[in-house]
Every structure is written in structure tokens, then in C-alpha cells.
Amino acid sequence: xxxSRKTAKVLVVFGILTVFACVTINIYFPEKEVExxxxxxxxxxxxxxxxxxEQSPKKDQESLLQYELFHLTALEAxxxxxxxVSNPTIRALKKEMKARYSLMKPYYQNGNLKEGQDGYVSVAxxxxxxxxxKRDLQTLVDAENRDRKRLYAEVAKxxxxxxxxxxxxxxIFAKExxxxxx
Numbered sequence: 333x334x335x336s337r338k339t340a341k342v343l344v345v346f347g348i349l350t351v352f353a354c355v356t357i358n359i360y361f362p363e364k365e366v367e368x369x370x371x372x373x374x375x376x377x378x379x380x381x382x383x384x385x386e387q388s389p390k391k392d393q394e395s396l397l398q399y400e401l402f403h404l405t406a407l408e409a410x411x412x413x414x415x416x417v418s419n420p421t422i423r424a425l426k427k428e429m430k431a432r433y434s435l436m437k438p439y440y441q442n443g444n445l446k447e448g449q450d451g452y453v454s455v456a457x458x459x460x461x462x463x464x465x466k467r468d469l470q471t472l473v474d475a476e477n478r479d480r481k482r483l484y485a486e487v488a489k490x491x492x493x494x495x496x497x498x499x500x501x502x503x504i505f506a507k508e509x510x511x512x513x514x
Contacts, residue, residue, distance in 0.1 A: 365491055366504045369417045373483070374508040377429045417490040425483045429476065436472050440514045444469060447509045451484065451502030452477045480505070 436453075439445045446456040453476050458466045484501045488494075493501065 361493065361497055361500060362491055363500075363504065366487065366493075366501055367508075369487055369491070370501075370505045370508040372416060373422075373426060373487075374505065374512050376426055377433055378512045378514075379430070379433070417487055419486065419490060422483065422486050422490070425479050425486065429479050429483070432472060432476055432479075436476065437514050439469055439472070445473070447506065447513065449503065449506050450499070451504075451506040451509065452480055453509070 436445060442460070443456055444458065444461065445453055448454055453473055455469060455473055458469065461469065480502070484498050484505060485495065488498045488501050
């Protein structure tokens with residue numbers, strides 16, 4: 333009798349452990365929403381949207397097709413999940429980053445800056461730069477990366493993404509930063 337009670341207890345404990353071991357937590361990551369938001373934010377910062385708005389639309393068949401595709405995409409975005417993320421912090425970060433980008437652009441064009449796979453910018457080389465220019469470049473890189481880190485955290489918060497997933501947000505942004513190099 334004593335042995336069967338002990339065996340029963342062991343089986344119960346084993347059963348409970350088995351049930352808990354089978355439970356998995358599936359954390360949803362809204363990759364498409366982040367891609368959409370990243371594309372919009374990077375285009376805003378890099379000035380792609382304003383350049384497109386300044387060009388007058390052509391009234392040929394290609395422009396008409398682009399117009400149709402734009403409206404179809406806009407309807408899909410409206411029907412889908414969140415595709416635009418904005419709050420006062422994100423707007424302020426975008427404004428600062430846009431102003432800084434005009435200072436960084438010559439460094440990109442000279443190959444002094446590179447976009448990393450992790451969503452952050454780094455110094456590629458400092459050949460041909462004077463001491464002041466090197467210092468200015470490093471100051472720009474530090475400020476940009478600090479703002480990017482805050483931006484990724486804000487986007488994650490706005491999309492209700494767990495803070496531990498912010499590095500995934502940064503990697504998605506990395507692709508957009510790289511696509512929009514000058």
C-alpha cells in the first residue's frame with residue numbers, strides 16, 4: 333500500500349510536469365506592420381516623400397497606373413492593421429533625425445558612414461578627414477544611434493511589441509535605412 337501511494341504521487345507529479353512542459357508561449361511579432369512603419373519613417377527622415385510631392389505628376393499611362401496602385405495600396409493599408417505610428421516622441425525624433433541627416437549626407441556620399449545590419453549607423457572610415465571633421469562625424473553617429481534606439485523602442489511600444497523584441501524592430505529598420513542611402 334505504501335509503495336502504491338508513492339507511485340501514485342510520482343505519477344501525479346510527473347503528469348503535472350508533463351502538462352507544464354507542453355505549454356508553449358507564442359509571441360506574435362507583427363513584421364509586416366513594422367516594415368510598413370519603418371518604410372514610412374525612413375522615407376520621411378531621408379526626404380523621399382517630400383521629393384516625390386515636389387515633382388509634378390505626368391499624365392501618361394505610367395502615372396495613371398502608379399496612381400491606381402497607390403490608391404489600391406492605401407485602401408489595403410486602411411483595411412489592414414496599423415500602418416502608421418505617430419506620437420509626440422516619434423515626431424520629435426523624426427524631426428531631429430531629419431535635420432541631422434542633412435549633416436550626415438556628405439559623409440554617406442563620401443563613404444565615411446555605413447548602415448549596419450543591426451539598424452545602427454557606424455563610421456566606415458575617416459580617410460581624408462581632419463581632426464575636427466572626425467570629431468564631428470563621431471558626434472553625429474553617437475546622436476543618430478541614440479535617437480534610433482529611442483525610435484525603435486517607441487515604435488515597439490506603439491505597436492504593442494514586447495520590449496525584448498526591439499532588436500527585431502531595429503533589424504527591420506536596417507533594411508529600410510540601407511534601401512534609402514543617398
